[in-house]
Amino acid sequence: MTEDALTHTEGRPGPAVAPTAAPGAGTLLRLLRDGRPRTRSELASVTGLARSTVTQRVDALLASGLIGPAGEAVSTGGRPPTTFSFQPDARVVLAADLGATHARLALTDMSGTVLAEERADLDIALGPEHVLDWVVERGRGLLEGTERRVDELLGLGIGLPGPVQHTTGRAVNPPIMPGWDNFDVPGYVHDRLDVPVLVDNDVNIMAIGEHHTAWPEASHLMFVKVATGIGCGIVSEGSVYRGAQGAAGDMGHIHVPSGDERPCRCGNTGCLEAVASGAALAAALTAEGVPASGARDVVELSRNGSVPALRALRQAGRDIGEVLAASVNMFNPSVIVIGGALALAGDHLLAGVREIIYQRSLPLATEHLSIVSSVAGESAGVVGAAVMVIEHCLSPEHADALING
Numbered sequence: 001m002t003e004d005a006l007t008h009t010e011g012r013p014g015p016a017v018a019p020t021a022a023p024g025a026g027t028l029l030r031l032l033r034d035g036r037p038r039t040r041s042e043l044a045s046v047t048g049l050a051r052s053t054v055t056q057r058v059d060a061l062l063a064s065g066l067i068g069p070a071g072e073a074v075s076t077g078g079r080p081p082t083t084f085s086f087q088p089d090a091r092v093v094l095a096a097d098l099g100a101t102h103a104r105l106a107l108t109d110m111s112g113t114v115l116a117e118e119r120a121d122l123d124i125a126l127g128p129e130h131v132l133d134w135v136v137e138r139g140r141g142l143l144e145g146t147e148r149r150v151d152e153l154l155g156l157g158i159g160l161p162g163p164v165q166h167t168t169g170r171a172v173n174p175p176i177m178p179g180w181d182n183f184d185v186p187g188y189v190h191d192r193l194d195v196p197v198l199v200d201n202d203v204n205i206m207a208i209g210e211h212h213t214a215w216p217e218a219s220h221l222m223f224v225k226v227a228t229g230i231g232c233g234i235v236s237e238g239s240v241y242r243g244a245q246g247a248a249g250d251m252g253h254i255h256v257p258s259g260d261e262r263p264c265r266c267g268n269t270g271c272l273e274a275v276a277s278g279a280a281l282a283a284a285l286t287a288e289g290v291p292a293s294g295a296r297d298v299v300e301l302s303r304n305g306s307v308p309a310l311r312a313l314r315q316a317g318r319d320i321g322e323v324l325a326a327s328v329n330m331f332n333p334s335v336i337v338i339g340g341a342l343a344l345a346g347d348h349l350l351a352g353v354r355e356i357i358y359q360r361s362l363p364l365a366t367e368h369l370s371i372v373s374s375v376a377g378e379s380a381g382v383v384g385a386a387v388m389v390i391e392h393c394l395s396p397e398h399a400d401a402l403i404n405g
Contacts, residue, residue: 023047025057026399029066029086033394037070037083058084064403065090088113091154092146093389094139094193097202097381098131100124100161100176100228105135106382107142110154110390112212114379116142124161127179128188136192154393154402155196156189157385159205161229165246169199172246175265176229198388202381203249204240206374207233209384210337214375220333223374224251224320226349227295227340230273234331252277254323258315272323276316278342285312295341302345310348317352324353325360332365339374347373 028043038046044054061067062084070085088111097104101124106117118138124131135158143150162174169186171177186197207223215221221235230252234241242248252273259270262280266273274280278295285292285301290308292298301309324336336357338350354371361369376383392398 023049024396024400025060025403026394026396028054028057029061029394029399029403030396032061032067032084032086035086037073037085039073039081039083041081060403066399066403086110091152092143092148093154093386094135094142094156095382095385095389096135096139096156096158097205097385098122098124098135098158098160099202103131103134104378104382105138105142106379106386107139107146107148108383108386110394112209112383112387112390114382116146117379117382118142124177124180128183128185132185132188136189139193150193150195153193153195155198155389156193157205157387157389158185158189158197158199159202159381159385160185160199161202163247163250164199164201164204166198166200166204166242167246169197196389196393198385198392200240200242200385200388201231201246203231203233204242205233205384205388206339206376206380207235207337207384208240208387209380209382210339210374210376211235211238211384212387213380213383215335215337218335220331221335221337222249222324222327222331222333223337223339223380224324224353225340226277226316226320226338226342228278230277230320230340232327236331251323251327256319256322258319258322272319276319278340281309281312281316281342285309299341299345302348309345313342313345313348314352316342317349317354318356319352320349321353321356322360325357328357328361328365328369334368334370336369336371337374338372339377339380343373344377 040054040058044051066087067084068087070083072080073083088109091110093108095106103122104119107115109115160171162177163172165172170182171180174180185199189197203225206225210223211221219237223233225231232249232251234249253266253271255270256272259275261269262274263269264271264274278298281298282292282294285308288308298309302313342349350373358366374380
């Protein structure tokens, strides 16, 4: 600091500095969630807390059931110290993956392991009250079927097939969801279950689920869902990137060269979704004299060796690759995962994607890039919805309220 600066600040009170709060029990819980048992001394060493404070925090965690004794450490003289570890079965999570015409509901533990699940044909156009009442009713059924109580429920995560403002949990102008626009999904469900409710769009939760299941070490991942529509979930630095209004990853409505003037449900023409989605492929095949009513019919045709279906899938992969090639140069992911109903058709879609990306993207961006099919498959959505809730509720800023409540 210069002499003039010292002169002008001399005698004046400096800015108030808020005292740093000591790490709470939630911070200890975050450490123990890595699966490694630790003693009180180890926890004190890592956090810098006094041994008495650590004992108090550990006792609170033990009382909540979130951690438990995990045996004894090697003694360095005297009585061996007790170690403690995270107990993922202390609470359960409900997770709902809602699609355009189907719903998948699961009950998981706090590691994201599915304990029970249910799937049903359920039209999202029936409206929020009808669909969410089904989620609540069947969620209670899953709890009863596994002999778990409602008060053991950590929270509920929901994925919706449309744009969602994650901070409010409300759908924003969803094209295939009449009655859902700006509907208070978290409030409606919370009134019936009295637990935290988190909502995101379906492809974001699928990206979370795939990252958690198969690629936990990948800092930068893109998950592309190719089904009735097309969307992309982006994981950056290990967390979902949603953008300013939650619209990040809406790649289905980017114009592609092969789109011509084909109308899209968004109101524009030539969108990727208008030429490469399951609905678009089914319509194109039907026009060729190969009847198909949706993505699953296209998959079935391809599995039966239909040449028009296989050709259509390969071209759809190329069209998707056109959009992803630009994204690879812009975002430089280490992994691109192709999932959704059309991905079940096998390698033809994936081959088309790879063909264009490796042809169009910069060599440096593709040097260590993996382009793969989904490992989590149809469970990606519910696992991701559960992980979204777990990470929120067990974060240090929220876990203390849970532990002390």
